[in-house]
Amino acid sequence: MMLRLFSAAPCALLLGSLLAAPAIAEDLADTEVSSLPAAGSLTEEALDTPTLSVISIADNVHVALGHGRTTMAMIEGPEGLVIIDTLSSEEAANRVLTAFRNISDRPVAAVILTHLHRDHSGGLPAVAAHNVPVYSRAASVTSDGDDSSNTFPHESTADSEDSAPQAQIPSRQPIRGRHPVTVAGLELELVAAHGDDDQQLWLWYPHKGVLFSGDAFYTSFPAIHALQEPVKEARDWLATLDAMLEQSPHFLVSSHGYPIIGQEQSLTALKQYRDTIALLLDEALDGIEQGMGPEDLVAAIKLPPELAGQPFLNERYARLAWAIRAIYADQRGWFDGNPSSLATLPPAELSARIAELAGGPDVLLENGLLALDNGDYGWAAQLADHLLNLAPDHAAARHMKADALVGLAEQTTTLPERDFYLKAARQLRQSTGE
Numbered sequence: 355m356m357l358r359l360f361s362a363a364p365c366a367l368l369l370g371s372l373l374a375a376p377a378i379a380e381d382l383a384d385t386e387v388s389s390l391p392a393a394g395s396l397t398e399e400a401l402d403t404p405t406l407s408v409i410s411i412a413d414n415v416h417v418a419l420g421h422g423r424t425t426m427a428m429i430e431g432p433e434g435l436v437i438i439d440t441l442s443s444e445e446a447a448n449r450v451l452t453a454f455r456n457i458s459d460r461p462v463a464a465v466i467l468t469h470l471h472r473d474h475s476g477g478l479p480a481v482a483a484h485n486v487p488v489y490s491r492a493a494s495v496t497s498d499g500d501d502s503s504n505t506f507p508h509e510s511t512a513d514s515e516d517s518a519p520q521a522q523i524p525s526r527q528p529i530r531g532r533h534p535v536t537v538a539g540l541e542l543e544l545v546a547a548h549g550d551d552d553q554q555l556w557l558w559y560p561h562k563g564v565l566f567s568g569d570a571f572y573t574s575f576p577a578i579h580a581l582q583e584p585v586k587e588a589r590d591w592l593a594t595l596d597a598m599l600e601q602s603p604h605f606l607v608s609s610h611g612y613p614i615i616g617q618e619q620s621l622t623a624l625k626q627y628r629d630t631i632a633l634l635l636d637e638a639l640d641g642i643e644q645g646m647g648p649e650d651l652v653a654a655i656k657l658p659p660e661l662a663g664q665p666f667l668n669e670r671y672a673r674l675a676w677a678i679r680a681i682y683a684d685q686r687g688w689f690d691g692n693p694s695s696l697a698t699l700p701p702a703e704l705s706a707r708i709a710e711l712a713g714g715p716d717v718l719l720e721n722g723l724l725a726l727d728n729g730d731y732g733w734a735a736q737l738a739d740h741l742l743n744l745a746p747d748h749a750a751a752r753h754m755k756a757d758a759l760v761g762l763a764e765q766t767t768t769l770p771e772r773d774f775y776l777k778a779a780r781q782l783r784q785s786t787g788e
């Protein structure tokens with residue numbers, strides 16, 4: 355058993371019944387019970403939760419973290435428990451239910467799914483086993499057909515990859531607009547929302563001022579564009595954040611990462627998230643109107659330090675540059691405005707001319723290997739691409755590109771980008787018999 359209670363700046367609201375009842379902790383096998391390092395803070399270290407943690411806020415609200423940064427929360431009502439999101443698998447959800455059972459033995463009265471990405475809904479069968487109402491945007495819920503590529507990246511994707519196919523579970527209440535509900539003796543409000551997924555909702559618990567934000571506010575730069583995904587509608591995302599701000603929550607519980615504690619801290623975080631999207635959108639659209647191309651915009655648009663330094667705007671899942679290029683493409687399509695882009699050479703011909711200019715393919719290989727030695731991995735990968743355009747089976751070029759991609763993977767902090775690099779490197783190495 356691992357139990358660690360941080361003594362630094364504990365927030366009395368956080369520990370709640372867990373501190374008051376030490377016997378409970380004895381039963382929390384493999385569960386770490388912790389407070390936040392400081393009220394309202396959201397540090398880089400605090401986001402890494404390798405062990406299941408249960409944080410108690412607002413007396414009767416408990417948030418479990420520790421499965422790839424996806425949260426599962428519980429509100430204790432007079433007549434039962436309301437569960438918000440169910441992690442990625444039944445196994446993970448059952449672990450959290452076991453921990454929650456040490457806090458309350460009341461029956462589960464309802465499940466609320468903020469959205470249907472598998473890392474939030476995969477454990478539903480474990481939680482909804484007793485035919486309790488399920489609230490979501492959809493008429494029915496299943497996770498077997500969901501594509502896990504659109505989920506917030508995990509430290510380990512084992513949970514989602516190993517999830518067994520699941521039967522459809524009817525959602526009793528497809529949510530549209532604002533939807534007040536009374537469940538378990540609790541007055542709650544479900545609000546249809548846009549964010550990382552345009553079919554999500556956020557939950558408002560007015561009696562305690564707790565806002566569950568789903569993936570409309572989370573601990574990453576907002577994924578206006580995640581790789582190989584459709585571009586999200588940034589204006590709708592802004593409207594969702596504006597509606598959340600109007601509630602003036604005292605607690606902001608994201609579906610990823612630690613809760614934010616305190617009204618001022620919650621409002622500041624929501625406003626900074628909103629302002630980031632607004633700034634990005636305004637500056638990108640202004641620049642496009644002035645005739646700037648996508649790479650001009652990427653070079654020109656920067657977040658001010660007070661926004662760029664916020665841990666919940668870290669580019670762990672999506673990048674500012676991707677959002678800018680996506681907004682450009684959404685507005686202007688593939689043409690970057692440079693007339694030369696209308697007269698490009700086919701890749702093989704371009705690579706043949708570059709090799710000729712350089713003094714032959716061997717010079718490209720030599721320079722690529724030198725770039726690898728110097729840690730100049732992007733250039734090494736591009737030189738390998740020229741060689742592979744000329745000879746797709748070029749074994750040395752495949753090795754060189756694989757090594758370059760592994761180097762790039764080690765340098766990036768953006769997890770989907772790292773996954774793309776490593777997956778391609780693995781395929782290249784397999785293709786050469788490694």
Ligand SMILES: [Zn+2]
Binds near residue numbers: 471505506
């Ligand atoms: Zn998510």
